[in-house]
Amino acid sequence: MRADARKNRDHLLAIARSTVLEQGAQASLRDIARRAEVGLGTLYRHFPTREALLEALLRADFDTLACRADELAQAGDPARSLVTWLHEAIAVTHGFSGAIALMVAAIADEGSALHASCVTLRAAGTRLLRRAQEDGVARRDIDGNDLFALISALAWLADQPPLVPRADHLFDVIADAILPGRPGTPHAGGAPGGSAVQPR
Template identity: 70%
Template sequence: MRADARKNYDQLLSVARTVVTEQGADASLRDVARRAGVGLGTLYRHFPTREALLEAMLRASFDELAAQASELETSPSPGDALVSWLRDCVATTHEYRGVVALMVAAMEDAESALHASCVTMRAAGTRLLTRAQAAGTARTDIDGTDLFALAGALAWLNDQPSLARRADHLFGVIASSILTGAGSGDAEGRTPPSGP
C-alpha cells in the first residue's frame, strides 16, 4: 500500500472509531469520510461495505480479547478468569453502540466481513468456559454460543438509557448464574439500583 493510501486508511479507521462511538454502528459513512478529510470514494476503496469498516475497527479489539483469553487460561481460578474476560468482552462490545446485532448476524453468515473476528472471539470465550466447567466452577448446560449471547445481551443493556444504570448489577446476576459452587469475587451480586 502506498504511503498516502496507508495514511488515508489509518485516518479513516481512527475517525470511524470516534464517529461510531458517538453515533453507533449505523453512523453515517459520509460523516466518517468528511471528518477524515477524504472523499466518500476513498472510504469505499478502502472499505467497500459498512461491515468491512466495522470489521477493521473491531478486529484489534477482538484480537486483544482472544489474547487475553489465552493469558487467562493459566489463571489459578478458572471461574474468576471467565468472569473477568466476560466483563471485558461486554465493555468492548458496548463501546460501539449497535454492533451487537451485526455481530449476531455475522456469526451465521460466513460471507460477512465480521464473521471470522466474531468466531475467534467466541472461541476464546468458549475455551475459558470449558476450562471453568472442567474445574467444576461453571455450569455445564451452557456453551460458547450461550456465552456469546449473554455478552451481547449485557452490552445491549448499556445501550438502553432506562436500563444502563442497572447493567453492572445485572452483570453480577448473570455471572453468578454462570458460576457454580464457590462464587467469584468479580461476580458477586451488587445491590440493585432503586427505581424502575
C-alpha cells in the same frame, strides 16, 4: 499499497473510530468521509461495506481479547478468570452501540467481514467456560454459543442508555446463573411469608 492510500486509510480509521464512539455504529458514512476530508468514493474503496469498516475498528480489540483468554486460562481460579474475561469482553463493545447486532449477525454469516473475528472470540470464551465446567463451578448445560449469546445480550443491555444503571448488577445476576458453584451470597431470601424487605 501506495503511500497516499495508506495515509488516507489510517486517517479514515481514526476519524471513523471517534465518530462511531460518538454517534453509534449507524453513523453516516458520508459524514465520516466529510470529517476525514476525503471523498465518499475513497471511503468506499477502502471499506466496501459498513461491516468492513467496523471490522477494521474491532479486529485488534478482538484479537487482544482472545489473547487475554489464554492468559487467564493459565493462571488462577477458573471462575474468577471467566468472570474477569466476561467483563472485558463486554467493555470492548461498549460505546460501539449497534455493533453488537452486527456481530451476532456476522457469526452466522460466513461471508461477513466480521465473521472470523467473532468465531475467534467465541472460541476464546469456550476455552474459559470449559475450564470452569471441568472445575465443577460452571453449569454444564451451557456451551460456547450460549456464552456468546449471553455476552451479546449483556453488551446490548449496557448500550441501552436507560438500562445502563442496571447493567453491572444484571451482569452479576447472570454470572451467578453461569457459575452457581461459585462461592457467593445466597440471594434467594428467607422463609416463605417472611418480611418483604425490598433492597435499594
